[in-house]
Structure formats: C-alpha cells, structure tokens
Amino acid sequence: MLAFSLAIANTGAVLAEKPYMSVWWGDTGEAKVSVHQKREAFPVRMNSFPGAQAVALDGMSLAPDAVDEVLDCLITVSEDPVADLSIRITTGARNAEPEITRILGRSADLRAAVDRSRRQQLETSEVLMRVVDQV
Numbered sequence: 001m002l003a004f005s006l007a008i009a010n011t012g013a014v015l016a017e018k019p020y021m022s023v024w025w026g027d028t029g030e031a032k033v034s035v036h037q038k039r040e041a042f043p044v045r046m047n048s049f050p051g052a053q054a055v056a057l058d059g060m061s062l063a064p065d066a067v068d069e070v071l072d073c074l075i076t077v078s079e080d081p082v083a084d085l086s087i088r089i090t091t092g093a094r095n096a097e098p099e100i101t102r103i104l105g106r107s108a109d110l111r112a113a114v115d116r117s118r119r120q121q122l123e124t125s126e127v128l129m130r131v132v133d134q135v
Contacts, residue, residue, distance in 0.1 A: 002075040002113075005038060008091045010062035016093035017061045021070045024051040024090075029083025031110075032076040038069045062093070081110040 006023065010016040021042070025033045028050070035052045037044040042054040054070050062068060075085065085105035092098035 002073075002077065004073055005069045006035075006071045006073060006089060007067050007069045008062070009067040010064055010093070012096070013064050015061050015063060016066075016096060018056050018058070018094040019060070019062050019068070020053065020055040020092055022051065022053040022090045023071065023073070024088045026050055026086060026088075027083070028085050029081065029107075030078040031081060031083070031085050033085075033087070034074045036072045036074070038072050041068075042070045044071065075105075077110050077114060079114060081107050081114070083107055085110065 006021060008019050008021055010019070023035055033050070035044060035046070037054070041057055041060045043057065044052050044054045046052045052071070073087075077085075084107050087103045089101045089103070090098050091101075
C-alpha cells in the first residue's frame, strides 16, 4: 500500500479564494485508489465514478505562498501489477487559472516497488519517489 497526502499551494501574489482540488484515476487495473478528507475546510465528494473532489467551504482562502493539505490518498497495489496507474489532479481557486498535474506509476516500477518492499522495509515516501513520475 502506498499512502500520501495531496496539498494545494497558492503560488500567486494575491489571496486565493475558495480553493479546490479534483482527482481522477480512471482505470487503475487491479490497483485500488481511495481518497479521504484531510481537513474539515475541504469536504470531499465522491460518487460511482473513479475520482473525488474537494472544494473549500465558503470563506476559506489561501494567502500568497500558503500551502494546505487537502486529501489523503491510499493506493493498494496487487502482488504483481500488470497495468500502469495514472492519476490526474486539478487544482485551482475562484477566478484563477487551474493547474493540472498527472502522476504515472508504470507497472514495471510498481512491481519493482512491491519486490523491494518484500525484501526490506521502505518508507512510503521512499517508494513514491522511486515509483511515481510527474508528467
């Protein structure tokens, strides 16, 4: 299992009002992806589609250069993953241009991470740094 948090940052010079994040993971093969609310200020909405969204409550804003954790992600990978894992993350705020980030875990890298974790204890962050490529 890989576990990590997703955060949103205001890299602009003005107040970011009503920030949001959406996560879409599409077809993940045998891997199971789940997201969980990190803070009350960002309630999570999910439905039967493979994704989630967190929109800040009214009155919530981010100051310039501020960072706030939004979601916790858990990815359960099978013993022998055969499919790549792709996650698309869209972040933004009211009246601001959204930013899209894609994270790709290639099946060969996921298999290697599973194999390494069987042989030794690895911290999740160490596995993620080796497995996940931002594209």
